[in-house]
Amino acid sequence: MTQAKLSDCMPQIGPHPGGAMSLETRAMTKTFGALRALDDVSLNVRAGSFHALLGENGAGKSTLVKCIMGFHAADSGATLLDGAPVAIASPRQAQMRGIGMVYQHFTLVPCLTTAENLVIARPDAPGIIYWRAELQRLEAFMDRMPFRVRLDRHVADLSAGERQKLEILKLLYLDQRVLILDEPTSVMTPSEADEVLTLLGGMAQRGEITVLMISHKFREVKAFCDSFTVLRHGRVTGSGCAQDTSIDAMSRMMIGETQLRARAPRLTGEASGTTRAAAQPRLTLDAVSADDATGRRVVDAVSLDLHAGEVVGIAGVSGNGQSALVEVLAGQRALSGGRVLAHGQPFAPRRADLDRYKVFGLPEEPLRNAVVPRMSVAENMAFRSFDKPPVAGRFGLISPARMRAVAAGLIRRYNVQTPSADAPIETLSGGNLQRAVLARELSGDVEVLIVANPCFGLDFASVAEIRAQIMEQRNRGAAVLLVSEDLDEVLELSDRVAVMSAGKLGPVVAVEATDRDRIGREMGGH
Amino acid sequence: MLNTRVLESVLIPLGALLASALIFAVFLLALGKSPVTFLSLVWTGGFSSWFSIQSALQRAAPLILTGLAFAIPARIGLTLLGAEGAVVIGGFAAAAVAIPLVGAGLPTAIVWPVMALAAMAVGAVWVGLAGWLKHHRGVNETISSLLLTYIAIAIVSFLIEGPFRDPGSANKPSTMPLGSDYRIGGMFDSSVHWGLAAGLLLAAALWVLMARTPFGFAARMTGGNLRAAQGQGLPVGRLLVACCAIAGACAGVAGFFEIAAIHGQANASLAAGYGFTGILVAFLARHNPLAVVPVAILFGALDASGGLVQRRMEMPDATMLVLQGIIFIVLLVSDTMYGRLPFLNPNRSGART
Numbered sequence: 001m002t003q004a005k006l007s008d009c010m011p012q013i014g015p016h017p018g019g020a021m022s023l024e025t026r027a028m029t030k031t032f033g034a035l036r037a038l039d040d041v042s043l044n045v046r047a048g049s050f051h052a053l054l055g056e057n058g059a060g061k062s063t064l065v066k067c068i069m070g071f072h073a074a075d076s077g078a079t080l081l082d083g084a085p086v087a088i089a090s091p092r093q094a095q096m097r098g099i100g101m102v103y104q105h106f107t108l109v110p111c112l113t114t115a116e117n118l119v120i121a122r123p124d125a126p127g128i129i130y131w132r133a134e135l136q137r138l139e140a141f142m143d144r145m146p147f148r149v150r151l152d153r154h155v156a157d158l159s160a161g162e163r164q165k166l167e168i169l170k171l172l173y174l175d176q177r178v179l180i181l182d183e184p185t186s187v188m189t190p191s192e193a194d195e196v197l198t199l200l201g202g203m204a205q206r207g208e209i210t211v212l213m214i215s216h217k218f219r220e221v222k223a224f225c226d227s228f229t230v231l232r233h234g235r236v237t238g239s240g241c242a243q244d245t246s247i248d249a250m251s252r253m254m255i256g257e258t259q260l261r262a263r264a265p266r267l268t269g270e271a272s273g274t275t276r277a278a279a280q281p282r283l284t285l286d287a288v289s290a291d292d293a294t295g296r297r298v299v300d301a302v303s304l305d306l307h308a309g310e311v312v313g314i315a316g317v318s319g320n321g322q323s324a325l326v327e328v329l330a331g332q333r334a335l336s337g338g339r340v341l342a343h344g345q346p347f348a349p350r351r352a353d354l355d356r357y358k359v360f361g362l363p364e365e366p367l368r369n370a371v372v373p374r375m376s377v378a379e380n381m382a383f384r385s386f387d388k389p390p391v392a393g394r395f396g397l398i399s400p401a402r403m404r405a406v407a408a409g410l411i412r413r414y415n416v417q418t419p420s421a422d423a424p425i426e427t428l429s430g431g432n433l434q435r436a437v438l439a440r441e442l443s444g445d446v447e448v449l450i451v452a453n454p455c456f457g458l459d460f461a462s463v464a465e466i467r468a469q470i471m472e473q474r475n476r477g478a479a480v481l482l483v484s485e486d487l488d489e490v491l492e493l494s495d496r497v498a499v500m501s502a503g504k505l506g507p508v509v510a511v512e513a514t515d516r517d518r519i520g521r522e523m524g525g526h
Numbered sequence: 527m528l529n530t531r532v533l534e535s536v537l538i539p540l541g542a543l544l545a546s547a548l549i550f551a552v553f554l555l556a557l558g559k560s561p562v563t564f565l566s567l568v569w570t571g572g573f574s575s576w577f578s579i580q581s582a583l584q585r586a587a588p589l590i591l592t593g594l595a596f597a598i599p600a601r602i603g604l605t606l607l608g609a610e611g612a613v614v615i616g617g618f619a620a621a622a623v624a625i626p627l628v629g630a631g632l633p634t635a636i637v638w639p640v641m642a643l644a645a646m647a648v649g650a651v652w653v654g655l656a657g658w659l660k661h662h663r664g665v666n667e668t669i670s671s672l673l674l675t676y677i678a679i680a681i682v683s684f685l686i687e688g689p690f691r692d693p694g695s696a697n698k699p700s701t702m703p704l705g706s707d708y709r710i711g712g713m714f715d716s717s718v719h720w721g722l723a724a725g726l727l728l729a730a731a732l733w734v735l736m737a738r739t740p741f742g743f744a745a746r747m748t749g750g751n752l753r754a755a756q757g758q759g760l761p762v763g764r765l766l767v768a769c770c771a772i773a774g775a776c777a778g779v780a781g782f783f784e785i786a787a788i789h790g791q792a793n794a795s796l797a798a799g800y801g802f803t804g805i806l807v808a809f810l811a812r813h814n815p816l817a818v819v820p821v822a823i824l825f826g827a828l829d830a831s832g833g834l835v836q837r838r839m840e841m842p843d844a845t846m847l848v849l850q851g852i853i854f855i856v857l858l859v860s861d862t863m864y865g866r867l868p869f870l871n872p873n874r875s876g877a878r879t
Contacts, residue, residue: 330757351759361757369757372750383747383758387740397738424531 020048020210021082021098023068023178028077030063037063038074039234045178045227047082048207050200052221052242053214055231056254061214064231065180069094069101081178095123100176102167102184110156114149114166118173141173146199160187160319165196172209181213185220186485189317190520197224218247230254267475280344281305282479283359283448289337290328298324300503301338304481306448311470311480312508313494315487317523321503322483323364326452329481330361330369342448351387358447360384362437362454362470364483370437373426377418378407380425381440414439431462438469446473452483467493487519499523534864535812542860543810546853553848559839567838571831578830583718586819586826588613590725591780592804593811593818594732595653595773600813601736602769603749604660605668608653609777610801611675616649616774617781618682621701621792622690624785628708637708642782649778650771652678657770661763667770679797686792700793710787721783726819728776733815735772745769777801803829806854825850 023045030038038060045051055061067074070088078085081097088094091101108117115138119125135151142148149158149166158166164187171179179200185193201224203209215221221228221242229239230253238253283306290299299321306312316322327333329340331349340347342357353359363369371380382403385391391403407421416435418428425436434454441449451470455463470493474480483500484490490497491511498508499522506522551561572582595609620641627637656674659665683699692702710720736742748755748762755762780800789795807825811817832846839845 331759332753332756349756349759350761354759363757368751369753372747372754374750375746379743382743383754386743392740396740397734398740398743 019177019207020204021177022047022080023099023210023212024080024083025064025068026078026080028064028067028074028079030067030072030074036234038067038077041077041231041234041236043229043236044239045210045212047210048204049227050204050211050225051213052225052228053212053231054216054221054228054250054254059231059254060234061231062182063234065101065182065212065214068180069099092123095174095176098176099178099180100171100174101180102164102171102182104182104186106163106167108155108163108166108170111154113152113154114158115151117155117166118170121170121174123174138173142169145169145172146202147196160317161189161192164188165192168196168200177208178210178212181211183214183216185215185217187318189523190487190516193220194223200224218250221250222247265475266471279307281307281341282343282357283347283481284341284344285338286341287338288325288328288335288340290324290333291336292324297336298503299328302500302503302505303338304498304505304508306479306481308447308479309474309477310495311474311482311493313490313497313511314481314483314500314505315490315497315519315523316485316500318485320500322485322500323452324503325500326361326363326450326483329450330363332369358445359450360441360444360446360448361450362434362441362452363450364453364456366433366437367426371425371433374424376422377411377416377425377428377436378404378421381407381410381421381436384440384444410439410443411436413443431458434458434462434466438466442469442473446476446478449473449478449480450483451480453485454482455486455489487516487523490519491516534867535814537867538860538863539810539812539857541863542857543853545860546849546856549852549856550849553852557841559841563839564835567834568828568831571834572827578827580717581830582823582827583722584826585829586823587719587721587725587783588780588800589804589807589822589825590729590819591721591776591783592800593807593822594725594728594804594815595777595780595801596805596808597811597813597815597818598732598736598776599653599657599667599769599773600808601742601749602745602766603752604657604766604769606653606656606671606770606773607668607802607805608656608671608674608770609773609780609804610797610799611671611678612649612653612774612777613781613784613801614675614682614796615652615678615781616645616778617785617796618685618690618701618792619648619778620645620782621704621785622685624704624708625690625702628702628704634708638710638786641786642779645778645782645785646775647778649774649776649781651774653774653777654767654771657767660770661766675801682792682796683794686794690792692791695791695793698793700789700791703791704786705790708786709790710783719783719787721780721787724779724783725822728779729815729819732772732776736815741765741768777804803850806850806857809854809857 025041025043028038028041029036041060041064043064053061053064063072066072068079068088070090070093073089079088080086086097088097112120115135118138119129119134138151142151147165149162149169155163155166164184168179168181168184185197188196197220200209200211204211213225225242227240228242228245228250230237230250232254285302285304287301287303288299289297289301292298302325304312314322324333328335329349342353342359347353347357367373382391385406386398386403391398391406393399393402404421410416411418411421414435416428416439417432425433428436449470454466454470458466467489470480470482482490482493494511496508497511497514497519499506499519501523554561554564571578573579592609592613595612596606599606623644624637624641627640652674653671656667656671659670660667686701687699690701691699712718713720713723736745744755744760745765747758748760748765752762781796784796785792803825807818807821811821828846828849832843835841835845836843
């Protein structure tokens with residue numbers, strides 16, 4: 001337990017009328033059935049501070065802020081604003097008290113303009129709105145704000161980063177003086193994130209607002225926050241001054257005394273390097289294009305060669321066509337232009353081609369893309385093998401016994417925690433679900449592997465394991481296409497990287513020849 | 527885990543039947559009738575004697591087939607209301623194709639298979655159309671199959687009243703009668719026609735198809751998660767159309783037996799509502815082809831006792847429809863009970879967020 005003295009590292013700001021407020025929780029406990037989501041959590045966010053709330057997935061961060069916001073009623077404990085206990089039973093009451101939250105999902109109305117979204121968010125929005133007067137007031141408000149979003153734009157036309165800015169502006173417009181941000185930068189480019197966080201930090205420093213930010217990114221915490229609290233398994237495992245605490249110390253608080261995970265070992269075999277250029281690519285995308293339901297081009301002439309024994313990483317901010325590209329390769333979206341080749345032969349995402357060229361995939365959001373939630377673990381694990389021996393036996397009939405036996409082997413080998421092979425797969429936790437998919441897709445001979453955001457929402461241990469499995473496939477000679485919104489993941493696993501922006505793929509360069517900043521600029525479309 | 531799921535899928539429909547019976551009892555009491563009398567009449571009319579059992583089984587035969595016609599597409603995630611139309615248009619096709627064959631005096635060994643195949647083919651194409659529209663044009667299959675039913679009934683009634691009308695059918699327009707030589711009789715000296723055997727055979731075959739073959743597995747994958755099925759390279763369009771076609775063929779068989787065993791000619795009696803009752807049968811059977819059989823027999827018995835109830839209790843013949851409606855609504859409500867029976871899910875307490 002590390003408990004640095006908070007007063008040492010930040011200026012003392014007294015209660016400030018119309019300015020920042022302090023936020024505290026005392027001994028907050030919340031249980032869901034047998035699960036103790038929060039256990040005696042005391043959090044102290046001083047007025048005018050920029051406080052980071054750290055923790056792994058499932059550590060209780062979201063539960064804590066939801067208790068503060070009045071989504072959940074805590075079993076015991078209290079919330080204090082400026083030192084005085086307050087009872088908050090609903091998000092609306094939190095809003096009246098001046099606490100606002102930016103959620104991981106957007107809460108804006110896409111078909112309305114920026115101005116309309118702001119005005120309708122007001123609790124005192126009049127029944128009849130005089131837009132001329134409102135717009136004048138909004139212009140004046142925007143002038144006071146450190147960053148702005150055009151008032152006449154429809155939210156649907158804003159980029160994800162701009163929407164996130166608008167979410168924050170909305171809180172400021174509603175005069176919320178405690179801002180709770182749930183991973184606000186996950187949809188922004190690094191430069192956008194830096195801009196927004198710098199400005200919020202400035203406002204906090206001037207004593208105008210207090211910020212509590214849930215984050216996974218140590219870099220942001222070190223760069224922008226002044227204090228932090230770490231949760232683990234629902235308990236506070238440390239808090240202190242963000243500037244004086246090393247990243248190592250913070251991550252130890254997050255994951256306990258276990259070893260920080262090592263990078264997956266990267267072997268350099270003869271398949272890599274110079275010989276690669278001469279060999280036939282395992283998978284070739286030739287000017288691949290795809291449209292969305294409204295006919296808008298979302299993947300625009302993407303060309304790419306994927307060779308044996310390499311990981312090609314595609315980075316990019318969510319919504320720039322990467323998901324659509326993976327959908328095209330998975331047969332979930334029609335190809336509207338270009339072609340895909342495997343070993344130089346025309347490739348279609350049909351079962352025969354998937355088997356012939358040994359193409360496997362770890363799609364994002366496995367519950368939506370990779371499994372049938374109501375079918376059993378054994379059945380889900382048989383998706384690749386149900387129409388082949390040994391699962392399909394004489395007369396092509398499927399033997400449930402053999403299917404279960406195959407699954408039992410995979411469950412042991414990949415350490416999938418499940419009550420039984422017959423349990424519906426939807427009852428598994430996120431990490432075990434992904435392990436079950438992994439077991440199905442990687443247990444055979446893999447030549448091409450298409451991976452999309454494989455570690456999204458998983459805990460540290462699962463992340464390490466899944467990345468190691470992907471790296472092992474590469475080391476064994478598979479050609480891996482990795483599409484990920486997690487830049488660290490792309491940089492850790494890839495041999496070559498490219499950035500996708502507005503449906504177009506940038507140049508593919510060796511990972512040694514580039515760096516975060518350059519990729520970050522490209523992600524922003526520069 | 528598996529046992530709980532199986533237990534649930536037996537207990538919940540049974541509970542729903544019981545609850546429906548109680549609600550119907552209240553309905554009867556409100557009318558001043560005795561629920562006990564009703565129950566005993568259902569027993570007498572449906573189960574008590576060899577005669578009533580035959581009568582129940584005879585009515586169960588088409589219900590098995592139309593139940594299958596709803597259950598198979600349901601496994602791939604489609605809600606099809608097209609069975610009634612396929613019964614009618616399939617039955618008509620059987621009657622129409624029989625006219626020249628009977629005229630040429632061919633033996634029944636040729637005429638019956640040709641009639642059955644024609645009924646199945648036409649039914650398959652008709653309902654398959656709904657599947658095709660769904661996959662390639664994004665048309666809601668429930669709406670399109672229901673509309674196709676009405677279109678089928680309209681087309682058939684036009685043909686029966688027009689080009690295919692037998693001049694001898696003065697009061698009720700019908701096609702030419704098959705004649706007694708070409709009528710399918712009862713099985714083993716009973717009055718139950720061979721449609722029951724066909725239904726049992728198809729139910730068993732379709733259970734194997736859905737539960738044990740790669741086709742059925744792929745169909746269940748597609749029904750459970752279309753995107754995952756696409757991701758595994760499955761030909762989802764062909765699977766959808768195939769399941770619809772199987773459904774149409776089942777309903778077509780029902781139409782064939784209506785012609786060859788019951789009516790002897792195609793007329794308005796073909797649209798007797800078996801296609802719609804089949805929906806209820808399939809729901810109560812949890813879309814399991816084998817479970818369709820006992821449920822269809824139960825509904826056959828209810829249907830068989832309808833006349834008795836009408837006469838002895840002086841109630842209109844819509845009484846049975848009221849009972850069916852109550853069962854259907856209770857059944858739909860009972861769907862929310864899965865995974866929530868406290869005594870079957872001891873470890874699933876507390877809220878999950």
